[in-house]
Amino acid sequence: MTTVTTKQISTARGCVLGLVLGDAIGAVGAEVPSAGPLSATTGAQLACFTIEGVIRAHVRATHRGICHPPSVVWHAYTRWAVMQGIPGFKPRQKENWPDGWLAQVPVLAARRGSAPATVTALQNRTMGEIDKPAGDSIGAHALTRVLPVGLTAEWVPEPARLAAEIAATTHAGxxxxxxALSAAIIAGIAKGQGIEEAVQQSQWESMSFLKQPVESPVAAAVEAARSQPRQAMRLAQLVPDARAAAVLAGGVYVALCFPGRDQIRDALLFAASCGNGSGSHVAAVAGALLGAAHGADALPVGWVSRLELAWVADVLARDLIAEFVDQPSGTEYTPGDDPHWGDRYPGW
Structure with missing residues (x-):
């Protein structure tokens, strides 16, 4: 019988907590207050719903034998929209919907910035696909919300493709x-690769299902980290705006410039100092990469203990691994050992 390993849990917790922590540190522009909660932004909220959607998709697949995971994650984003009070979305009282435990988390209903491309796609009721995008946005939310998909690499044949399909529900190009690149990098780290090795490997892995060649946004980041490390001006050049490709380049640059276990605090502050509204995105990417590489215990305790979404992120990370390894709700043919799992993660 397969059991969850300490390494799997540490990597998953580090990745998700690192993402959410980076998001929060970036939100305050590296001016971290000495006390009080560290609040999440829309990016961290959507990442939480992505993980929940992936778990629910696997529950559906194991119980019904068929599933289209991007559709289940799209449904998760719809629940987020209902909780946010976005026009066009209302709870359905008779069906007790939104369902699942995330719908009971008050902070996920708090408005913490905007996600215009995601909201527009949801309001139009049009779910995009890789070859048929619903819009033309190339913004960073497509990237930051799917980073944890790479944690499924041991069980999902092509996590980069899954990440791309989820991103394509609302974004394009x-x-x-x-x-896809970001999930491939996380997947490499989860398999035991160093950050630079995972970055290099991801550049060809993520291209396998794209019909048209796309220039890798991380090649310049790798070179910059070698020749011009820890330079704010170089970071600004890599991240001139909040495009997903630019943000990924910035996050990779930061992670490669501050690779040590004891450098995560400095890494997040450096990433958060990125201007033009990209700080929370860049720090979220750097936090996810470094957290996955070093584990949750390497994250700054003083910050994590004040992190608004810490408990939510930690539970989701643990449950993601538990679902794929232990299948707590059972399968179509075998009973599970957690009678409440299906209520927490309904398979739809």
Whole structure:
């Protein structure tokens, strides 16, 4: 019988907590207050719903034998929209919907910035695909929300493709490619590769399902980290705006410039200092990469203990691994050992 390993849990917790922590540090522009909660932004909220959607998709697949995971994750984003009070979305009382445990988390209903491309796609009721995008946005939310998909590499044959398909539900073009790259990098780290090795490997892995060649946004980041490390001006050049490709380049640059276990605090502050509204995105990417590489215990305790979404992120990370390894709700043919799992993660 396969059991969850300490390494799997540490990598998953580090990745998700690192993402959410980077998002929060970036939101305050590296001016971290000495006390009080560290709040999440829309990016961290959507990442939480992505993980929940992936778990629910696997529950559906194991119980019904068939599933289209991007559609289940799209449904997760719809629940987020209902909780946010976005026009066009209302709860359905008779069906007790939104369902699942995330719908009971108050902070996920708090408005923490905007996600215009995601909201527009949801309001139009049009779910995009890689070859048929619903819009033309190439913004960073397509990237940051799918980073944890790479954690499924041991069980999902092509996590980069899954990440791309999820990103494509609301975004297009180079944002979809950046999403695939990011998941491939996380997948490499989860398999035991160093950050630079995982970055290098991802550049060809993520291209396998893209019909048109796309220039890798991380090649310049790798070279910059070698020749011009820890330079704010170089980071600004890599991240001139909040495009997903630029943000991925910035996050990779930061992670490669601060690779050590004891450098995560400095890495997040450096990433968060990135201007033009990209700080939370760049720090989220760097936090996810470094957290996955070093584990949750390497994250700054003083910050994590004040992190608004810490408990939510930690539970989701653990449950993601538990679902794929232990299948707590059972399968179509075998009973599970957690009678409440299906209520927490309904398979739809």
């Amino acid at each position: 180079e944002a979809v490619h950046a999403a």
